[in-house]
Amino acid sequence: MAIRVYNTLTRRQEEFVPREPGRVSIYVCGLTPYDHAHLGHLRPAVVWQTIRNYLEYKGFQVTLVQNFTDIDDKIIDRAHQTGMSAEQLARTFIQDYLNALDRMGLQFADRYPRVTRHISRVIAMVEELVRKGHAYVVDGNVYFDVTTFAPYGKLSGQRAEELEAGARVEVDERKRHAGDFALWKAAKPGEPSWDSPWGPGRPGWHIECSAMSLDYLGFGFDFHGGGSDLIFPHHENEIAQSEAYEGREGFVRYWLHNGLINVRAEKMSKSLGNFTTAREILSRYPGTLVKFYLLSTHYRSPLEFTPSSLDEVRPGWQRLNQAFERLSAFAPCLVGLGRQPAERWLEDALPAGWQGEDEAERRALAAVRTVRDAFEEAMDDDFNTARALGVVFELVRDVNPLLERTAPPGGCEAGAPSQLVLAAAYALMRSFAMGILGVIAAGADTAAGRQAGPAAAGREQLVDALVELILDLRKKARGERRYAEADEMRRALEQLGFVVEDTPSGVRWRLREAAGKPGA
Template identity: 70%
Template structure:
């Protein structure tokens, strides 16, 4: 089944098709670093990590870009209050955010651009908009003229004619229309500034994301994400200035917006002070629980957060995590492709008479759950990335595997040379929990689940497999970038170490010399 996503631009669910077959480009609006990151910042980070992981699981090569707005009125005000440069404030809270990513065990974006490092791209974009009659200069500032863009409002549904200066429209008597917005702001005394054709100044809020997304991903990239509060005016203005700049429609193929984290029905935000810092949340709660809590609600729905919310979510997460820890030791009984497609492998390792013969009710139910979970998980994720339903599929697996695990007992006494069918079933259940709950959703702590559950040799084998897979992933990136000499060198050096690599339509496959089980990276 193809992935379906709700596209804010068209206001309907559509089949996701990337601009370039096999490759997905994503831009996600990041934070303005003038204070500590909070739970509202963690939600898009966790959601987009799960989306990125799932796309990669489905075979796509993904490029994820997330910006930092590292110059802004709030950063300048904080810098003045502290008596330090604005850059010091920005870097301090960028570091705070990245530390939260580390604590959560999230992979970094491929690029974290900062607007102060992309001033030339901003100036070039503003200059072209002025040349094309879409922008005008007033006293060293430059504004986008929304009257020159007839489809203004198509993303948010706002009508330009009805817009007046208000909650999300910057009042400025120099503007020709209330909906016009600043592309370049003339410098005020004592503010950081950069040179431009219109005099010293700095970028407006909206132009930075257009300039950086186009720089890293090009026009017509696949997915643009951000909070629902950014639809208007930020993303609306991105569409207008980007399409006016390019002279064509189709700046972004699919717009995805996550719901907000609210406190007493009000958006959690630094400006309102109604937030709990990411640092404090991660001090009090395990990273897996935080991710589980954030993914237990569909990404498009708001989350109402209270001090007890994570404690209330803990029993569900502990059920998944506990099952994974209980089953992990059985996974060492699987060999070769068993850890990657365990349900397929089981069918080829069937006991005499087949899996459906001679099994009692407990084993039959566990077998049915193992066979069904991947399809159910993928159906949920393909349906607008429905992580609550995907978690439900994992709970179905755990519900049927736990009774069998309780009956079988500890995996430590199992002879790997002669495992019983029940042992292999539990190993398959563990592998599926690790893949879908750990590698895709990130709610299962894979490292903790395997710690101490398998012999040291097993741990070394997994490390070798992971390292070879990492090297082959890097090699695939070189091939995708047409750096074939580099890719060939990696293959040849692996061969010299006794690792034979074969490129197939399904991806690279490798085996150790002398020939052994073939494995997929």
């Protein structure tokens, strides 16, 4: 069955056909790093990691790019408030976000471009838009003229002639039209700036994503993702400036937008101050539980978050993890599985003609034989993870009666048919629930997740605080050129099981067991 996706541009489901056979290109709008990452930032990360996992499972080679808007009015304002430079502030909160992904067990994007590293590309695009008559210069600012792009509004339905200043459109009386938007902003005193043909300034919000996506993925790439709040004006303006720059349509093939996480019917956001930081959530709950919560609803649907949301879904997550842990005892029976589907291996491993001796065996065998088609049907339907999780729960339900009465094998060279069926069920859960959805905790994390409560959360918070304290002391030692002492602190942390990485964005750390992507 072909993958079908809901394309915001056409407002209907369409069959996914990649630009290049066997390859998929994805650009996802990232965060503006002026405060700690929150649950709303984790949702697109989880959604696109899961989509990537499924596409790779289907045999595609995937390239995923997610940007950081590391220069922006909010970053500049916050930097002034804190006494930090805009670059230092952005670097601090970029690291905070990447640390959250690490703790979630999420694979990083292939590229994390930052707009401040692509200024020359932005200037070149703006120059070309001015040359083609799509943009004009006023007092060192450059604006895109929406009236020169006839299809403006095709993504959002917002027509240029209907736009009013102030309705999610920046107010500036120097603009020719209320809907015109800034491609380049003239520098104000004390702001970071770059030289340009129009004087010192910095990029507008929208042009940066066009510049970076075209730079890394080229025109006509496959998927562009982001929250539904970005449809207008951000993504609408991306289309206008990109297609005007190229002189042709087809900037992006499929636009996918995830629903927002709301708190008391308002979008969870840093500007409203109604957010729960990712760091706080991950100090209290396992990353796989957070993924389970986010994937339990279709990605396009909004999520209403309350303080009890994760506790409410914990019992279901525990059932899956406990079933997987019990089924893992039958893993030694998977002799000769290799890369073939588990259900195909099972047909060869079972005695010829065996169809089950009773209802429990027949029901489990039928579930193993049909789960792959049901799972793929759910994921092929616009990446419906909620339905896919339901398929995994049905597998657990159907094999559980057999699991309850079957003793784990002492050896499987001549395994009983029931043990082979349970081994196949384990392999399928490992592929779908762990490898694609990523909701199964690995090894000892399973037991830890079951016990996570106030006491465990307190211990995790204490560990976080102590590690951060040691890293602050190490940073101070390095600043004072006490390098031997700083190295000893790092070695001590690594002996305790922490991975410490010095990166261009600053120091990152994680538990060694949390590294890497869940196995497929």
